[in-house]
Amino acid sequence: MVVHVNLGPRSYAIVVESGALATVGSRLRALGVGARAALVSDAAILALYGKTVVASLEGAGLAVTTVEVPEGEAAKRLDVAARCWDALLDAGLDRGSTVLALGGGAVGDVAGFVAATYMRGVNFVQLPTTVLAQVDASIGGKTAIDHPKAKNLIGAFHQPRLVLCDPATARSLPQREFRSGLAEIVKHGIVLDAAYFAEVERDAPALLARDLGVLERIIGGSCRLKAAVVERDEQEAELRAVLNYGHTIGHALEAATGYARFAHGEAVALGIAAEARLARRLGLASDETVARQERLLAAVGLPIRDASLDAAAVLDAIRRDKKARDGRVPFVLAPAIGTFRLHYDVTAEDIRSVLDELRGSPG
Ligand SMILES: NC(=O)c1ccc[n+]([C@@H]2O[C@H](COP(=O)([O-])OP(=O)(O)OC[C@H]3O[C@@H](n4cnc5c(N)ncnc54)[C@H](O)[C@@H]3O)[C@@H](O)[C@H]2O)c1
Ligand SMILES: [Zn+2]
Numbered sequence: 071m072v073v074h075v076n077l078g079p080r081s082y083a084i085v086v087e088s089g090a091l092a093t094v095g096s097r098l099r100a101l102g103v104g105a106r107a108a109l110v111s112d113a114a115i116l117a118l119y120g121k122t123v124v125a126s127l128e129g130a131g132l133a134v135t136t137v138e139v140p141e142g143e144a145a146k147r148l149d150v151a152a153r154c155w156d157a158l159l160d161a162g163l164d165r166g167s168t169v170l171a172l173g174g175g176a177v178g179d180v181a182g183f184v185a186a187t188y189m190r191g192v193n194f195v196q197l198p199t200t201v202l203a204q205v206d207a208s209i210g211g212k213t214a215i216d217h218p219k220a221k222n223l224i225g226a227f228h229q230p231r232l233v234l235c236d237p238a239t240a241r242s243l244p245q246r247e248f249r250s251g252l253a254e255i256v257k258h259g260i261v262l263d264a265a266y267f268a269e270v271e272r273d274a275p276a277l278l279a280r281d282l283g284v285l286e287r288i289i290g291g292s293c294r295l296k297a298a299v300v301e302r303d304e305q306e307a308e309l310r311a312v313l314n315y316g317h318t319i320g321h322a323l324e325a326a327t328g329y330a331r332f333a334h335g336e337a338v339a340l341g342i343a344a345e346a347r348l349a350r351r352l353g354l355a356s357d358e359t360v361a362r363q364e365r366l367l368a369a370v371g372l373p374i375r376d377a378s379l380d381a382a383a384v385l386d387a388i389r390r391d392k393k394a395r396d397g398r399v400p401f402v403l404a405p406a407i408g409t410f411r412l413h414y415d416v417t418a419e420d421i422r423s424v425l426d427e428l429r430g431s432p433g
């Protein structure tokens with residue numbers, strides 16, 4: 071499947087195809103980029119997929135330098151970005167050269183930041199290898215490193231020239247990491263597309279079994295949904311906020327638990343359960359709309375209840391949310407599956423009440 075992201079001169083294709091990594095060289099050549107490239111990745115991912123990518127690039131006549139960064143969030147640091155800049159300079163990359171990110175969202179974010187800043191911006195290609203990176207982080211051009219005071223604080227918008235998404239890579243992910251990425255897929259269905267949501271409901275068992283055909287179709291469908299949002303709101307003015315569904319409370323949960331207790335998608339699943347309940351509490355959504363969201367999250371192995379949830383700590387974290395405007399945090403709410411609405415009038419009492427509900431047992 072090929073999804074086109076139409077952003078005028080910054081348009082690009084997202085190719086979702088089993089075996090796509092082996093085609094990167096010829097596809098890059100077709101874009102007319104220069105002969106030098108830098109492949110940014112971590113040791114674990116390089117061991118799995120590095121050879122395939124390097125062989126494809128070299129086979130197409132490109133000179134490749136591999137730049138290894140630390141695994142996970144540790145890659146998103148200024149000193150790591152600086153080491154990448156040094157490596158690019160040493161390898162003689164110029165304005166026409168290309169930086170490729172092979173890995174999860176962390177590698178994509180730091181490599182994208184390096185591509186956005188090196189010589190005021192060079193070609194960038196995303197080769198996402200986690201579900202989260204495939205359906206979310208690799209699309210839309212947000213790049214960032216972390217600041218000691220907050221995640222993703224330093225960054226730039228820099229759209230990739232190409233996203234090559236090989237769903238087969240999702241099969242080597244640890245189970246928890248794989249499931250965590252599914253939260254974004256469920257999120258896309260809830261707020262953007264009822265038919266897609268129903269498809270994920272139907273295919274949940276095959277998705278969990280990582281059936282290659284189902285992975286390709288579901289991941290491709292999610293890319294299409296995110297791409298459509300990015301097309302309509304490239305720089306996150308308003309509409310793109312829809313992608314924050316489940317994340318206002320989800321991020322607060324992660325922050326309140328020191329980013330240690332929950333995988334991102336686990337916190338988002340709980341955030342979705344809470345925000346689904348907010349919509350019901352405000353009279354926007356039915357019991358069944360809430361129940362369907364929770365059923366699908368549970369079906370893909372994500373948490374929807376947490377007995378030790380600390381409502382006061384979560385509320386505190388929401389108040390510190392960087393998206394707060396005039397002290398109020400906008401909430402994306404889902405009145406029905408496939409629809410959303412922005413809400414600025416959610417009170418602390420509303421939030422406390424739905425968080426209390428999540429401490430109980432499912433049902
Ligand atoms: N730019 C955006 O729009 C955007 C959106 C969402 C999230 N993010 C960022 O993404 C990051 C999280 O990304 P993530 O969830 O992909 O995790 P990650 O990038 O931190 O990677 C997690 C781990 O998975 C391993 N891994 C990657 N692919 C693998 C594979 N195919 N098989 C086996 N192991 C593999 C990596 O080596 C790493 O240890 C966060 O930093 C977040 O801020 C960015
Ligand atoms: Zn997310």
